[in-house]
Amino acid sequence: MQIKRKLNDLEGHLQAFQLSFHGNTQILSAGHEGLRDRLDFTWQEGRFGLFEKTSRNIVDITLCSQLSPELQVWLNEFRNIKWPVQKASIRLRVGPQEQRGVWLDLANIDIKTLLDEQSILRSLQEKAFVEMGQRRKVPEWTGPAYKLRDPELNVWFQTWMHDEAVNLFCHVASFTQPSLKANKLISEQIQEWLKNHSGIRVIEFGSGIGNLTFPALAVAESLTACEVDRLSLDGLQKTWETLPQNIKRKSGELKIHAGDFQKKITQDFSEFDLILANPPRSGLMGFIDSLESLQESQRPPYFLYMSCFPESMAKDLSRLKQWGYEIAEMSLLDQFPQTQHYEVLTLLQRK
Structure with a gap:
């Protein structure tokens, strides 16, 4: 019953912005209780x-x-x-x-x-x-x-590359997902969606300690991780440096951009195939404004958006719709069972 309510809630947010998804929303669940670490x-x-x-x-x-x-x-x-x-x-x-x-x-x-x-x-x-x-x-x-x-x-958290656990270096105070078990499902979903796109080049906004970075890197040719928080970047860098060689050999190239990437990183998105973002509750805001001025063919073909706040997500998806993106895949992760909250992963494709 709670899954049905959450699906209805998600559908309501999409309809409020005239967004449509004609596929089936996949349900991901790691259990009905005892998930928070x-x-x-x-x-x-x-x-x-x-x-x-x-x-x-x-x-x-x-x-x-x-x-x-x-x-x-x-x-x-x-x-x-x-x-x-x-x-x-x-x-x-x-x-x-x-x-x-x-x-x-x-x-x-x-x-x-x-x-x-x-x-x-x-x-x-x-x-x-x-x-x-x-x-x-x-x-x-x-x-x-x-x-x-x-x-x-x-090592306070863990993500996944292929079938291998990756220990993430960070602080107790660092932002992470709340659940180790549910986070494995997030990692697997990202890799499942991206594995069919060989040679994909990814730019990630707000990479944090690398929770989404490393699953994407497992199947990407390259990934440019952009982050302004110095403490998070210290953790990302240490995780990359200590990544076991058997995993690193199967991974793409990681580039780290430190600082205000909106002002200092190249705005030539045509060199990327996918934008990856897990924004705060406020949504993307001005992070992707430069996409609007690009010709459609210059915009990355794919956009992978993850959010636990469907209100701001739907607003952002409506902007992306205006720029030629439509929902290709959608998954609802029941990461907060017995509550009204949930996580959404959305893969968009440029028309």
Whole structure:
């Protein structure tokens, strides 16, 4: 029943922008519960949880069927900590080898409070890898006191190339998909769609740590990964450098473009066969404005768009429709079972 509701919701968004898809939307599912390996929540005045929809009150969360068993155990232990701060944004994570991580996004004065208090951090570091603040600093015990050192890359997520798992270097605070199991389905779908296009040249907007980069690279001749976040690019670069040779030999050429790619990268899209994008909730915005000024034959033949926010996706697809693109394939990933949310992968083809 929930799949039917989500299909109807997706169809509604497409119809709102006069978009049509005459094929069958493929349903991808990794299970009906226990998928999340990452949890983002707020601590406020003794409550751990999420804000209510209609107020700023926190709904205290003790058990959640969305969490993987390992993450539920980690949450149970974490809730026993007595915090000397009034408010914090927190991310708990369980990695591919079931290693635990926690990111504490606190005000500077609260970070200092924890560093001075010492005992909470010591206890926490016995259980997990700890990152603090927007700069993802790592607390380090020096003997008499704690100090914060530079961020440290570790394997906190995993993608797939061919049938091989690829460990992604990043931070606990890095953006990743919420589920390792569901992410395997995303990787497989991308490779399935692209494997029939030999010699394909890909440009990816907002590659992040490379979650979609490496599956596409498994079947592409080349891929230009564009990203503005320096910390994400550090992880992408390290993953590429440590990629096993047996996988690297079967992969295309990776080019990394760091910085504001809208202003500094060549706008000659005719040298690419496919645009790959997984934009934020706001959608593509101005990322692809330069496509409008190109002749139709200069635009890449394919566009692969992934989104967990169908409202902005449909708006973007309507723009692409005006530039000659139509929906060729569509998959709905039930990545958030028992909720109204879902992930969509769409392959568009230029007429």
